[in-house]
Amino acid sequence: MSASTGARPRPHPLAATARVVMLALVAVLTLITTRDPQQLWWIGLLAVAGIPAVAAREHRVLGPLGRYAEVVVIGLAASQVAAAATVGGGWGASAILPYLAVPLTVAALAHRSQEGAGLLAVAAVTLLGSAALTGSGPDRQLVQPWYLAVCAQWLVLAALGLYAAGTLQRVLQARGEGPPQPYAEATRLLTQLRSVARQLPGATLDPGGISEHLVEEVRTVVRADRAAVLSASGGGRLVVLAQAGVDRVDWETTLDADSAIADAWATQQPQTANRSQARSHPGGDVSALVVPLVAGVRTVGLLALEADVTGAYPAAAVGRVTGVTRPAALRLEAALLFDEVRSLATNEERQRLAREIHDGVAQELVMVGYGIDNALATVHDDAKETEESLRTLRAEVTRVITELRLSLFELRSEVDRHGGLAAAIAEYARTVGASAGLRVHLSLDESTARLPAATEAELLRIAQEAVTNARKHAGAANLWVTCEVDPPYAQIEVSDDGQGIADQRPDGRYGLAIMAERAERIRGRLEISPRHPSGTTVAVVLGTSPRRDNVRGSTAGEGE
The missing domain is CATH 3.30.450.40 (GAF domain)
Structure with missing residues (x-):
């Protein structure tokens, strides 16, 4: 057994101190109101009843049992002390009733609201029952209105103390004295989300x-x-x-x-x-x-x-x-929330990668370039071969730095909520075309209606991959980018006049596979075809457009 589970719980110093102070207070008040030291035996009985609540306050049975015992003793003692009071009649119950706040407050601070309500109910029943059973004759005055007024007053004060203690506990937790509730709640929800994502097929969300x-x-x-x-x-x-x-x-x-x-x-x-x-x-x-x-x-x-x-x-x-x-x-809300969480996580990861590349590899390559420049400045005229090697290496470093900067731009590119998908694709195509010496031809047709944010993000990534493939592997001079968005229909088409897809390197084919996966994720179609007289056309089509199908059908009919 570990030390944490085998050690006995120690009495809480605050709870023990509160009981000692309140016992001393009610003892003094009892002597003042009764002037009879024999009535102090109730105080001793109250101290004995509180021992389990102090020594085993976390125990599932002894702790609550001790607090209930305290409340019962208070209810029995109140009528006896009031009967023995030399002044004030039934108002003498006020000598011992202040102790009622101790067990109720302890229960509230321990997040035992049901126990606190039970203690309050037991106190009320015991107070009235003990008054009715006190005896006959003059003692019957205990059930008179003034005694009931005293009991009601202290019960109300105890109830308010119970509520205030619970509120204080919640405020302390919110300020960091207790568990960090926002993070605990976020952890619980994310854990549930992970479980759901593992159990349900992708189409369900x-x-x-x-x-x-x-x-x-x-x-x-x-x-x-x-x-x-x-x-x-x-x-x-x-x-x-x-x-x-x-x-x-x-x-x-x-x-x-x-x-x-x-x-x-x-x-x-x-x-x-x-x-x-x-x-x-x-x-x-x-x-x-x-x-x-x-x-x-x-x-x-x-x-x-x-x-x-x-x-x-x-x-x-x-x-x-x-x-x-x-x-x-409810199913749609779960799917939309899951889609949003996935998009936020993806965007955050892209931004993190961009920062790491910029602050790490990119900066180091720039320093390597500066080192080569310094070496070139010190090369002697007779070392032509060394100078040529350094110039070739400098050109390669420059090329890699350019690739990294374009990769950073791609990672940080997002569809602006106000600019739209067409604007994001156009900006990327212009930037890449300018850096690679490509002549970019744009054809943009976007309606005022918008596609879902997750769908726009996937279409942007497909367009970026198609443009990157054309720049890296096609050896093209011209790039044609067409963006047609008319929700729920959309078509993005990227064409080049390069060497064609058959001669592309393996990493270019890997990019095509990535585009196909993205298109399938948004239930779109990826179409790859040769462009005449040379080059390749990559298109992703989302949904159908009966209006355009009708136009194409009528055009085909006229041609026949």
Whole structure:
């Protein structure tokens, strides 16, 4: 047995001192009110009753038993001391009742709120019971109103002391006297999150997959020619996590607009309307239903449904839909929180790596370059071969430093909440193109609606990898970057006029594998094809765009 488990708990000095002081106080008050030293035997009995509470205060049985014994002795002694008082009648109970604060305060400071309430209840019962059983004759005056008033006064004071002690304990913990509650809570939550992440498959915590399943499930219980799941993205806007229907809908994604979507978000109640919730709709008969996805007290998303008939969503239909959305809201909240935690952890790790590279390897390589420059300055004219070797080494160091700086830029690049995905991709392509001598051609088409933050981050990394591959391995002179975002559809395309993918080095193929993994993570498609007359085209496509498919289909028909 270890020392920590085998050692007996020592009496707490504060608890023992408080009892000694209070025993001395009530002894003096008892002598003053009764002028009878024989009444001090109650004080002795009270001291004996408190021994277990002091000597074994942490014991599961002896500690509480000692405190209950103290309360019982106080209740019995109060009526006897009051009966023996020479002045004040029943008010003589005040001589011993102050001791009641000791066991109650100790229980509160030990986080035993239930025990404290039990002690208070036992004290009240004992006080009244002992008064009723004190005897007959003049002693019956103990049950008169003044005695009851004294008992009630001290019981109320004891209850207030119990509450104050508990509050003080919580304040001390918040200020660091106790366990660090924020960190303890964070540790508990992160431990649970780790357990969930290990037990559940990845698709279970995918907001897009959960949203698609919800749309499909709802369309089996009510008619919905168009449906979508929207969630908050910050800045008072919504993002489309999933949608389905006969055609694409440009959903209203602002929360300050006059729409059923904004009303459902604000009120957390289902909203019906006789007009479409799209920002551009041809009109006609439309029934719209917007159901908030509420987890606890927090709105995590909205389910928007539309049917091209009037009166499609009566109260019964709304009830069927909410029966499906209630359990789905909690699943979606868990997926969104997990996605956010994963993004924060990933971004933090990228920033940490960038700092380490900048402060470590990059600085050391710069010093190596300076050393080579100094060596070149001291080389004699007859050492041409040495000078040439040093110049070659200096050029290689310069190249490595440039690579590191571009890697740092890539690690620190993020999608700005206000700038958007297209702006982030364009900035990266321009910076890399300028450093590598590439002519960059940009084609950007981004709607005001936004993709989920995690999806934008993955698309940015795919674009960065494609640009890096073209710069490192293609030997290209031109780079074409196309970014088309129309949520939930997106397509990023990077083309070059280099030597083609067949002749790329193994590390370039490793980059392609990384891009494929990222695309699969956001349920996208990675397409790699040769570019004519030379070069390679790498594209990632997310979702579908019926509008564009129709345009391509009509163009193909005209060509035939």
